[in-house]
Every structure is written in C-alpha cells, then in structure tokens.
Amino acid sequence: MTVRVQRDDFDAGAEIAALTRGNTQIGAVTSFVGLVRDMHGAAGSGAMTLEHYPGMTEKMLAAIDDEANARWPLEASLIVHRYGRLTPGDRIVLVVVASPHRAAAFDACHFLIDWLKTRAPFWKLEETGTGEARWVEALESDDVAAERWAAKSRKGAAE
DSSP states (O other), X not given: OEEEEESSOOOHHHHHHHHHTTOTTOOEEEEEEEEOOOTTGGGOEEEEEEXXXXXXXXXXXXXXXXXXXXXXXXXXXXXXXXXXXXXXXXXXXXXXXXXXXXXXXXXXXXXXXXXXXXXXOEEEEEEETTSOEEEOOOOHXXXXXXXXXXXXXXXXXXX
C-alpha cells in the first residue's frame, strides 16, 4: 500500500515488478496508466500543469487507497501521481492493484481511478496550442462513475 506524488516520470513495468516481487499470494495484477492527451485536435494542446498541496494530497490519496483495501482483499496496491508541467503523451498517473483473485483486482483498480478523478486534490491548468490557459473543471461523467461506487457502499451497508 504505497502512495507517491512526484514530478518525475515512472516505469510501470518496474513499479509492478517491485510491488509484486516475492508475494506468492498474488493471483492477479491490474494496472492503469493515465496519459496526458491532446484535447484540442488540430489546434493542439501545449501542456497540462498539475498543482497540488504537498502533504494534503498524499494524505487524501492514502485515504482513497485505504478505502480500496477495506473494500477488497488486496495483497498490494500502488498509486503514483505526477505533478508539474506535462505534455501530450506524458504519463500522469499509475494505479496498480494485486489480489489473490482477478475480480477484486479489476474492481479495486477501477474504483481507485474513479475516486482519484473526483477526490484527489489536484488543480489542472490546460494550455492550448494558441497559448491560452484555463483551469480544468471536474466532469459530470467522472462524478457519475464515482457515485456508482458510493451507491454500492450504501447498498452494502443496508444489507
């Protein structure tokens, strides 16, 4: 159960190997790598700058990771989130989940990404290819995805 917020890039393969090394209880590993995409098509996107509040961000990511570990039987988990100025194609986030069973690994990975999108305290400034910059607002589709997990919690608590 590791959380890192860093400026530097990461190697997903090396991270997965390090996370799972020596643990023979692991039967399934799922991972997600998020990339900065060019949102402006022909106009091009110059960059995406992620800002965070050190200390607060790591604490929130750890709480999200703790929630996943409470919901599913996980052997290991890892969240790596980058900050700073990133350009299209750069890796921005890595989530790795290891469990004895594939269903738990898939669900926990999906949950972590959905909650990171809606609860992780990052501020994103997007630059267009024309030099304009705007703060990126949360998407309704991300809130809908996160609500699905919250609804499952409420349903489980009621049963």
